[in-house]
Amino acid sequence: MYIKIFPAIKNAGQSGRANLHHWCLRVMGDRGQRPNAVIGWSGGDDPMAEIALQFPDKETAVAAAEKIGLPYYVAVGTGMTERRVEGKNYAENFSSLRHRPWTH
Numbered sequence: 205m206y207i208k209i210f211p212a213i214k215n216a217g218q219s220g221r222a223n224l225h226h227w228c229l230r231v232m233g234d235r236g237q238r239p240n241a242v243i244g245w246s247g248g249d250d251p252m253a254e255i256a257l258q259f260p261d262k263e264t265a266v267a268a269a270e271k272i273g274l275p276y277y278v279a280v281g282t283g284m285t286e287r288r289v290e291g292k293n294y295a296e297n298f299s300s301l302r303h304r305p306w307t308h
């Protein structure tokens with residue numbers, strides 16, 4: 205078992221950037237998941253695999269991982285990048301000063 209520390213990422217149904225300014229600590233199990241023979245659902249018998257904690261910064265998450273005593277690694281580069289917003293309005297679609305050609 206080991207601990208993975210990573211910045212929060214937004215899910216597919218989230219368009220905003222709220223609640224992304226924290227770090228997550230997740231205990232990764234060695235056993236993995238396997239299909240249940242009766243129902244067909246995938247599951248496992250490792251209760252530690254369900255542990256997921258949130259911290260305000262990376263240093264606090266690393267301190268918690270060291271306190272738990274399991275090996276850990278910090279995943280960098282998986283967080284949100286800075287968003288570039290271009291100001292647009294409907295009239296720019298028909299402007300003669302367009303830099304890109306009109307496409308359909």
